[in-house]
Amino acid sequence: MSTELYDRTRAVLPKWLAIYYDEPIEIDRGEGRHVWDADGNRYLDFFGGILTTMTEHALPAVTKAVAEQAGKIIHTSTLYLNRPMVELCEQIAAVSGIPDAKVFLTTSGTEANDTALLLAASRNRSNQILALRNSYHGRSFSTIAITGNSAWSPTSLTPFQTYYVHGGQQYRSPFAGLSDGEFIAACVADLKETLDQAGGDVAALIAEPIQGVGGFTSGPDGLLGAFAEVLRERNILWISDEVQTGWGRTGEHFWGWQAHGSTPDIVTFAKGVGNGLSVGGVIAPAAIMDGLSANSISTFGGSPLTAAGALANLRHLREHDLQANAAKVGSILFDGLRALRSPIVGDVRGKGLMIGVELVEPGSGTPGTPSPQLATAVLQGCKERGLLVGKGGLKGNVLRIAPPLSLTATEAIEGLDILTAALEEAS
Incomplete structure (x- = not known):
């Protein structure tokens, strides 16, 4: 030391x-x-x-891609056409499972979740958000507001009215001991009751298929799909936070949401795709992604350097x-x-x-x-x-x-x- x-x-x-x-x-x-x-x-x-x-650490394909791109140009911003960014977004859209997918790149999972919340709140004109207990979605002011883990939420001041529902874990849940089907039914009943108490329009439910900071906890497979049926009856979006579960880490699927029998409206990602480079992003159908009424840019999201490295990393992951x-x-x-x-x-x-x-x-x-x-x-x-x-x-x-x-x-x-x-x- x-x-x-x-x-x-x-x-x-x-x-x-x-x-x-x-x-x-x-x-x-x-x-x-x-x-x-x-x-x-x-x-x-x-x-x-x-x-x-x-x-892997020092993956040669990523090191080579970053070095070659750094020798050409490191930064431009989204105000200019950017070939590595477009090629990376095309690859992500292709593996996303989201219909008519568009991709917006950020520098972190926190920023990706910020963007997803902006899309949902703007679409439904509501600052009401559903989140799972024991959850973690980032360290910004808005993502702390929807984090259901007190150890990572330093302030009660919030831009959102957040309602926390059961389903993030089974081991210490009040529904522990129930069969998977009974557990799902109990969580769906809790969701419906929470929505009834919320009253007004709710913008979205954000959920990690497996909670990362929460200790790798989750509900049974199919739970989020059962939630999605209730949400869509009420025009509420489902955001799947795949910052930790994405890119095949669960082994059985490429995305954590694929274990739940339904497709989310918005997917957020980060971490693994960059293999250490600062890459995050949001995937959504064009009808949702194009819904903002104001201009925007990203200064660092999708930079030529990080996009080139992430593209090489994603190709290596799939080829092997x-x-x-x-x-x-x-x-x-x-x-x-x-x-x-x-x-x-x-x-x-x-x-x-x-x-x-x-x-x-x-x-x-x-x-x-x-x-x-x-x-x-x-x-x-x-x-x-x-x-x-x-x-x-x-x-x-x-x-x-x-x-x-x-x-x-x-x-x-x-x-x-x-x-x-x-x-x-x-x-």
């Missing part, structure tokens, strides 16, 4: 920026599924910069069928984690290479008392053994495991062995 760099970080950056570990590390370089810190220590990366390094690899290698991790029978593991959940491990106080029953202390201890224990994982959940007691989608079976077993050792030590 560089004490000098840590001191400088704390002196010049806000104190509310979280930094992992008792002795924080400075990640100096990466290759494949591994990174090295400034002291030369090597780590197997099971978090990918918060699900952002989607394919990394979605199928996520399903195959993810099953190794799921099977191993579910076989542990650890007294501190309350739940193992997720899909593909998006795995949450909820840690609880041993002997505290079901669902168990959340233990953020144990999660911190396991996070630290993994790091000391050469593995990087993430942490989340409302109480900070969930391990978040999300390696690059090119993870090999050998690396999965290696990471599983380290996780097992760290869990045994903590328990």
Whole structure:
């Protein structure tokens, strides 16, 4: 650890920026599924910069595309024609599953969700939004207003009137223990009651198919589709926040919404498509996307540099069928984690290479008392053994495991062995 760099970080950056570990590390370089810190220590990366390094670190195709574009021109803005941006948007529209799709590129998932909210609020002339409990949609003023996780919502001041509905998770839900069909029916009844109480026109429901910051929680497959039936009867849009679930990470589908039997009106994305470059965006049918009545531009969204890199990354992902690899290698991790029978593991959940491990106080029953202390201890224990994982959940007691989608079976077993050792030590 560089004490000098840590001191400088704390002196010049806000104190509310979280930094992992008792002795924080400075990640100096990466290759494949591994990174090295400034002291030369090597780590197997099971978090990918918060699900952002989607394919692999220093992917040659992305590095080459960025270098070539940087040698030509780095920035122009949307005021000029931009070939890499158009080619990337064409590719995204083609794989989106959205009819008559148009794409608007941003620099982050937060900005993408901001744009989706603008489209929905403008279309329905309403500032009323439905969101799931335990959700997270970004760090801007508007996205904090629809975030259903108090740990990430620092102010009650809001531009939206937000109503939170059940369905974001099963493990700690008041409907836990119900069958999937009964759970969906209970959540739909809650949605209808909430809409009745809201009274006026509601613009949209925004939902993550699997909640990221919330600890990789979700309702059953089909839940959001059942919600969509109710929403469309009342002319309410469904926004699917795919910032973490998109691009094949769940293994079974390219988008998280595809597990729910209905198509959303708007899809937002970011993180993985750029493989570390600042790329996000919104996908919507032309009838919705073209609905704004004022002019707009994006200074940095879809820059030639980031679009070229993202396009190379998306092509690599599809050509190497990394979605199928996520399903195959993810099953190794799921099977191993579910076989542990650890007294501190309350739940193992997720899909593909998006795995949450909820840690609880041993002997505290079901669902168990959340233990953020144990999660911190396991996070630290993994790091000391050469593995990087993430942490989340409302109480900070969930391990978040999300390696690059090119993870090999050998690396999965290696990471599983380290996780097992760290869990045994903590328990």
